Amino acid sequence: DETGTPVANVRVSAFRFGSGSYGSAYTDPQGRYSIAGLTPDAYEVEFVDYGGRFSTQWFNGAPDRSRAMTVAVDYDTVTSGVDATMIDGARLAGTVRDAWGQPVRATVYAYLRDATGGWDNVANGSSDASGTFAIRRLAPGTYRLYYSASGFKGRYFDGAESFDAATELTLADGEIRSADQTLTAWGRITGRVVDASGTPVSNVLARLYASGSYQWDYAFTDALGRYTLDGLQPGVYQVGFQDGSGRFASQFFSGASDVSRATTISVDLDSISSGIDATMTVGASLASTVSDVWGRPVSANVDLYFKNAVGTWNHARSASCNTSGVVSFSRLAPGDYRIAYDASGFRSRYFDGSETFDAATEVTLVDGETRSADQTLTAWGRVTGRAVDESGTPVSNVAVTVYRQYAPGAYTCQIRHTQIPRVDTPWAIWSPASIAFASTTTAVGLRLASIVARRVSKRARIFLSRSTL
Numbered sequence: 453d454e455t456g457t458p459v460a461n462v463r464v465s466a467f468r469f470g471s472g473s474y475g476s477a478y479t480d481p482q483g484r485y486s487i488a489g490l491t492p493d494a495y496e497v498e499f500v501d502y503g504g505r506f507s508t509q510w511f512n513g514a515p516d517r518s519r520a521m522t523v524a525v526d527y528d529t530v531t532s533g534v535d536a537t538m539i540d541g542a543r544l545a546g547t548v549r550d551a552w553g554q555p556v557r558a559t560v561y562a563y564l565r566d567a568t569g570g571w572d573n574v575a576n577g578s579s580d581a582s583g584t585f586a587i588r589r590l591a592p593g594t595y596r597l598y599y600s601a602s603g604f605k606g607r608y609f610d611g612a613e614s615f616d617a618a619t620e621l622t623l624a625d626g627e628i629r630s631a632d633q634t635l636t637a638w639g640r641i642t643g644r645v646v647d648a649s650g651t652p653v654s655n656v657l658a659r660l661y662a663s664g665s666y667q668w669d670y671a672f673t674d675a676l677g678r679y680t681l682d683g684l685q686p687g688v689y690q691v692g693f694q695d696g697s698g699r700f701a702s703q704f705f706s707g708a709s710d711v712s713r714a715t716t717i718s719v720d721l722d723s724i725s726s727g728i729d730a731t732m733t734v735g736a737s738l739a740s741t742v743s744d745v746w747g748r749p750v751s752a753n754v755d756l757y758f759k760n761a762v763g764t765w766n767h768a769r770s771a772s773c774n775t776s777g778v779v780s781f782s783r784l785a786p787g788d789y790r791i792a793y794d795a796s797g798f799r800s801r802y803f804d805g806s807e808t809f810d811a812a813t814e815v816t817l818v819d820g821e822t823r824s825a826d827q828t829l830t831a832w833g834r835v836t837g838r839a840v841d842e843s844g845t846p847v848s849n850v851a852v853t854v855y856r857q858y859a860p861g862a863y864t865c866q867i868r869h870t871q872i873p874r875v876d877t878p879w880a881i882w883s884p885a886s887i888a889f890a891s892t893t894t895a896v897g898l899r900l901a902s903i904v905a906r907r908v909s910k911r912a913r914i915f916l917s918r919s920t921l
Contacts, residue, residue: 453506453538458483462501462538469494469522492527496520499536507541507589507625508574515591516574518566542623545586546631548579548599551722555583556635558601562587563615565594571615595621597631603682604635605721639684639719643728645677645693647700652677653732655697661690661704664711686721690714693730701735701783701819709785712761735783736817740803740825742777742793749777750829752795756781759788759814789815791825798829 453459464485465476474495475487497511497520510520511534523534548558558579563571577587596618597609608618609631621629645656658679660669667689671679681691691705692714704714705728717725742752751773758768768789773779790812791803802812803825815825839850 454540459501459506459538461503462499462506462536464536465498465500466490466495466523467498467517469496490525492525494522494524496522497534499538501538501589504589505540506538507591509536509538509591511536513537515593516564516566516572518568518570518572539625541588541625542590542592543586543588543628544577544590544595544597544621544623544631545584545628546633547583548585548601548633548635549583550604550635550637555579555581556601556604557581557583558585558599558604558633558635560585560587560631560633561598561600562590563596563598564591565596565620571596590623592623592625592627595623597621597633599633599635601635603640604637607633607635609633637722638682639686639721640724641681641684641689641691641717641719641728642724642726643679643691643705643730645673645679645730645732647732653695653700655695656700656730656732657694657696659692659694660684661692661711661714662687664690684719687719689717689719691717691728693732695732695783698783699734700732701785703730703732703785705730707731709787710758710760710766733819735819736786737780737782737822738784738789738791738815738817738825739778739780739822740773740791740793740827742773742779742795742827742829744798744829744831749773749775750795750798751775751777752779752793752798752827752829754779755792755794756784757790757792757809758785759790765790765809784817786817786819789817791815791827793827793829795829797834798831801827801829803827 458479458481460479460481460483462479462483463476464479464487465473466487468474475490477485477487479485496517498508498517499510500508509515510517511523512521513536514520523531525531544562548556548560550556556579560577560579561573562575562577564574566572575587575590577585579585596615598606598615598618599609600606607613608615609621610619611634612618621631623629641660643658645653645658647653652673652675654673654675654677656673656677656679658671658673658681660667660681669681669684671681673679690711692702692711693704694702703709704711705717706715708714717728719725738756740754742750742754744750753770753772755767756769757765760766769781769784771779771781790809792800792809793802794800801807802809803815804813804827806812815823817823835854837852839847841847
């Protein structure tokens with residue numbers, strides 16, 4: 453050290469000129485070291501005291517690698533006298549606070565200017581619960597500092613927003629410099645979620661929206677129902693609340709059923725928008741039984757549409773009927789709904805029997821209400837038959853094509869064809885309109901005339917049965 457006392461446990465590393473570490477060793481109690489096995493080349497040597505007493509340096513007393521003196525190594529030679537006098541170095545210390553003077557836990561990055569005018573991150577420090585930090589064993593030189601903390605805008609010393617604008621600190625050996633910093637907090641939204649009795653509700657998802665679009669910022673309420681959304685840039689936001697347990701209906705601040713009705717929240721730097729609370733309610737329930745004209749259950753897909761504040765409709769929920777034709781929705785936000793029903797082999801309908809969305813009967817739900825919205829669906833017409841040859845033997849793989857008459861004597865292909873998969877399997881075709889096999893349709897039902905079926909080298913006879921549903 454500076455008194456001439458040997459320093460043990462200093463790590464000495466030899467770096468090939470312009471490349472990575474090639475060898476290293478630790479000093480013994482007499483401060484001696486030896487790095488063997490080096491190939492002929494030029495090396496830069498670093499001295500690091502992991503005991504924390506002395507600053508890092510490079511041979512010969514350089515504060516960084518760019519200023520290090522190179523050491524030539526050759527075969528059958530011992531390059532001696534590559535010594536170091538360890539010095540206490542400089543120290544940076546300070547306190548990081550917010551705009552209200554409260555301590556901030558931050559990370560402080562120290563950048564040292566090298567011989568080429570560039571900047572190297574040579575050391576870091578962290579502030580504790582009181583906001584204080586210290587970076588020790590710094591080599592003499594010129595430094596710039598960067599402060600980073602969760603929920604705050606990053607800043608350079610002294611308050612600069614860019615690296616080039618940062619105030620520089622020039623340190624001499626043994627010098628202690630102060631580097632206090634005040635950080636600007638991003639905006640923050642806080643609130644509390646309770647049920648109708650005032651009991652806190654935990655694990656409610658608080659979602660952040662901007663201009664009606666989800667921003668991927670969210671937080672969950674704690675055991676006391678509290679939540680915090682921080683790190684927010686200045687702007688206008690909405691907050692939605694969703695209970696994943698299934699007990700309560702989703703809502704938006706304050707008590708709105710959808711984001712278009714939500715109360716907006718203005719957020720600025722160094723500001724806390726508090727009191728963004730929610731009282732969760734059970735919501736409404738809707739049940740529907742879907743059947744055909746004979747009362748048999750239909751496995752339909754049911755879609756709910758919710759009317760927003762501007763009078764347009766947003767898709768809210770989807771579900772499928774069970775084998776009994778029953779579907780139910782719970783935790784629905786109060787408001788106006790339209791319902792769409794769709795099932796294979798049936799005409800799509802809106803509640804209550806409407807053919808178009810605009811004509812659909814609206815269902816108005818209030819909180820806590822359970823409503824029924826049953827629906828009967830009309831099946832498309834169906835034609836079935838069986839193909840045999842002249843001996844009465846069933847014929848498989850007959851292509852059956854359905855034609856629809858659109859003018860006397862004129863037909864258009866309505867359904868291309870279906871193939872009878874096995875010789876003993878009847879075929880069936882469903883059509884989304886009145887259909888006929890090269891025939892006309894009448895008000896009383898489906899009148900069949902003639903059909904042509906072709907199979908290679910054979911003539912088939914088609915037996916048709918009528919099924920008007």
